Amino acid sequence: MVNNMRLCVIGVGQMGRRHIAVARRLGFSVEGIYDRLPEAMDKACAEQGISSGRRFVSIHDMLVRVKPDVVAIASTAPSHCEY
Numbered sequence: 001m002v003n004n005m006r007l008c009v010i011g012v013g014q015m016g017r018r019h020i021a022v023a024r025r026l027g028f029s030v031e032g033i034y035d036r037l038p039e040a041m042d043k044a045c046a047e048q049g050i051s052s053g054r055r056f057v058s059i060h061d062m063l064v065r066v067k068p069d070v071v072a073i074a075s076t077a078p079s080h081c082e083y
Contacts, residue, residue: 008032008068010059011075012044019072020048028070030054032062035075 007028009016012035020030030048034056035041041055056062063071 003027004029005069006031006066007070007072008034008062008066009072009074010034011073012040013037013074013076016040016072016074017044017047019074020044020050023072024048031068032056032066034059034062 005028007023007030009019009023009030009032012020012033016033016035020033023030030050032054033041033044033050035044044050045052045055056065
């Protein structure tokens, strides 16, 4: 188990939400989420109980403010390199 590792997730569609669920079971603390689609973040927050304060509209802002230990890029494959 990983305890108290700060995680940010980029891309919170179906796969990103799975990453969040598994990461929590392993002991990660989900500190920030980003998706270019607001409705994807709405669904992730509702399904995973993520507070609105952990939603970010800028990846850069999320990384600077959260200073995560781990970043999971769970967006669609063509955007992985960009992120």
